[in-house]
Amino acid sequence: MANIRELREKRTKLGADARAIMQTAQDEKRSMTPEEETRFDKLIDERDGLDRTIERAEKLAEDERDEAKREDAEKGGTRGPDEEAMGALRAYLLGGRSVLTERQARALNASHDPEGGFLNAPQQFVKALLKGMDDAVAIRGLATVQQLTQAESLGVVTLEHDLDDAEWTSELSTGSQDDSLRFGKRELSPNPMAKRVKVSRKLMRTAVTNPETLVRERLEYKFGITAEKGYMVGDGNKRPLGLFTASPDGIPTSRDIDVSTSGSGFVNAAGGNAADDLITAKYTLKSGYHKRARWLFHRLVVASVRKLKDGDGNYIWRPGLAGDAGDTILDIPFVMSEFAPSTFGDGDYVGMLGDFSYYWIAESLQMEVQRLNELYAESNQIGFIGRMEADAMPVLGEAFVRLQSNDVVA
Numbered sequence: 001m002a003n004i005r006e007l008r009e010k011r012t013k014l015g016a017d018a019r020a021i022m023q024t025a026q027d028e029k030r031s032m033t034p035e036e037e038t039r040f041d042k043l044i045d046e047r048d049g050l051d052r053t054i055e056r057a058e059k060l061a062e063d064e065r066d067e068a069k070r071e072d073a074e075k076g077g078t079r080g081p082d083e084e085a086m087g088a089l090r091a092y093l094l095g096g097r098s099v100l101t102e103r104q105a106r107a108l109n110a111s112h113d114p115e116g117g118f119l120n121a122p123q124q125f126v127k128a129l130l131k132g133m134d135d136a137v138a139i140r141g142l143a144t145v146q147q148l149t150q151a152e153s154l155g156v157v158t159l160e161h162d163l164d165d166a167e168w169t170s171e172l173s174t175g176s177q178d179d180s181l182r183f184g185k186r187e188l189s190p191n192p193m194a195k196r197v198k199v200s201r202k203l204m205r206t207a208v209t210n211p212e213t214l215v216r217e218r219l220e221y222k223f224g225i226t227a228e229k230g231y232m233v234g235d236g237n238k239r240p241l242g243l244f245t246a247s248p249d250g251i252p253t254s255r256d257i258d259v260s261t262s263g264s265g266f267v268n269a270a271g272g273n274a275a276d277d278l279i280t281a282k283y284t285l286k287s288g289y290h291k292r293a294r295w296l297f298h299r300l301v302v303a304s305v306r307k308l309k310d311g312d313g314n315y316i317w318r319p320g321l322a323g324d325a326g327d328t329i330l331d332i333p334f335v336m337s338e339f340a341p342s343t344f345g346d347g348d349y350v351g352m353l354g355d356f357s358y359y360w361i362a363e364s365l366q367m368e369v370q371r372l373n374e375l376y377a378e379s380n381q382i383g384f385i386g387r388m389e390a391d392a393m394p395v396l397g398e399a400f401v402r403l404q405s406n407d408v409v410a
Contacts, residue, residue, distance in 0.1 A: 004061070007054050014047040015319045022315055029313055037307075044306075044319065059135060063213065085122035086212065089369070093211040093384070094204060096371050121367045125212060126388075130363070132220035137228045138335040139243075142294060142356035143392070148190060148364050188362035190389035191238045195222040196372075198381045215369070219386045231359070231392055232339040240392035243296065243359065244341060244349045244402070250394040251402060257281045258406035259351075261344040265304035272408035275308040275316050281353055281401045282330050289355040289399050295334035297351040298342035305329055346407035354400035364389040 021040045025032045032040060088104035100108075108120055134140045197218040204211050230240035241250045257280060260272025267274050285293060297305065306317045320326045326333045332353070341349045372383030394400060 004054060004057050007050055007057065011047055011050045011054065014043050014050065018043040018047070018319050022319075026314060031309075041303075047319075055135065059132075086124055089122055089125060089212050090210060092369075092371060093215055121369045121386075125216060126367045129216050129220050129223070129367070132217065133224045133227065136220060136224040137231070138337065139228065139231050139296075139356055139359065140361065142292075142335070143231075143359040143361050144357050145361045145363065146188070148362055188360060188391045188393060190362055190364045190391050192387060192389050193223060193226055194385060194387045195219060195226070196383055196385045197222060198376055198379075198383050201380050201382055204382060215384050215386075219384075223386070223388060227390060227392075228337060229339040230390075231361075232337055234392075236393065240361075240390070241394065243352060243354075243394060243400070246402075251397050251400050255397050255400055256349075256402045256404045257284055259403045260408050261350065261405040262407065263344055265344055266308055266350075267408055268308050272406070273311075275310050278305075278308070278316060278330060278403075279310070281403060282332065284401045285353055285355075286398065290332070292355045292357055293332055293353055294356060295329050295332055295351060295353050296340055296356075297334060297336055298338065298340040299336045300342045301340070301351055302334065302336060304344075344405050344407070346405055348405040350403050350405050352400055352402045358394060358396040358399035359392065360395050361390065361392040 018040050021032065021036050021043070025036060084104075085107045088100060088107040091099055091104060092108065097105075108122070130145075197215065199211075199214055199218070203214070227240070230242060232242050233244050234240040234242040235245055236242075236247065236249065241247060243251065245251075246253045246256070257277065259277040259281070260267040260274045282290075302317075306315075308316050310316055316330050318328050318331075320328065328334070340351065344350060368385075368387040370385040370387075372385065376383050
């Protein structure tokens with residue numbers, strides 16, 4: 001495999017080639033021809049594939065560095081609490097609870113269930129799993145994540161009604177009394193999630209990758225899917241309150257903006273101009289939020305956005321040319337989620353713009369892992385159940401603008 005630097009250079013060239021096709025059409029004051037669109041989409045798809053390859057290569061390199069550090073620590077003859085707990089977890093995953101020594105069981109803070117029960121995974125394992133979820137779920141990297149170690153819930157102070165503006169006064173005056181400030185409080189209470197994964201016994205015995213890494217990576221993926229869906233469309237009932245769920249406790253309908261669409265995508269014609277609507281959405285969001293703002297769309301919606309032009313015939317979507325520069329829409333970066341809305345029916349949500357640091361995620365650092373010894377014996381597999389707790393919600397409605405489909409006749 002080419003090294004990461006070579007991959008980034010190839011990505012930059014693909015972006016430049018795609019930009020050249022768009023620029024040619026723009027300079028000639030016309031839309032891209034079908035052939036140009038096909039070539040353009042192929043370049044962008046190839047570049048998106050490289051992005052995923054680079055991400056995996058970086059993650060693999062990081063795992064190799066972590067493994068080298070662990071081996072160095074073991075060779076040095078000194079093992080801290082984290083290394084000892086990870087060694088105990090490895091033994092448990094390979095052989096079950098019966099193979100644990102008394103010290104290893106203590107390292108995992110074993111429950112007292114005589115039937116086997118759950119063991120608390122080491123914090124090193126949990127933190128690595130959460131980092132993997134960060135890589136898999138774009139919103140987590142932008143959100144404010146609170147780790148709860150003692151409290152069962154997190155009170156979120158919200159500004160229900162702000163003060164009036166300050167007044168110009170004399171040196172001795174303090175201004176008029178203002179009693180309008182009101183605070184509300186919402187509770188983020190981590191709710192349990194559970195997932196069962198299966199791994200073949202042979203793979204557990206012979207894989208080059210450590211067993212805890214195999215299990216962790218499968219749990220990362222499965223927990224990531226569940227969490228991401230909750231972050232997008234959760235109803236807030238024993239699960240996160242999603243970004244695309246209209247609620248006075250999160251993002252109210254007053255933050256919705258109509259966008260011109262047809263049944264199959266955005267409209268860029270006489271019947272309505274979605275490009276203009278996105279410009280309106282951008283400036284509906286207060287400028288103070290622009291620095292950290294991101295568009296959020298499903299990938300199919302992004303495909304439609306790529307074809308939109310402003311009133312001067314310029315594409316509002318621009319591919320990033322530098323190796324570390326992402327694509328932008330109206331000069332603002334975007335992120336994609338498979339669980340963001342992807343339909344264009346009248347009244348459907350089709351995307352949003354926001355400062356996602358005002359989406360708060362609360363998680364318990366305690367995570368339980370259980371090994372299922374006999375359930376999958378006939379298929380020569382071992383089952384593992386992971387349990388963790390999380391909750392999430394938007395905490396400031398004005399930091400978001402949600403786009404709602406307004407079906408028009410082109």
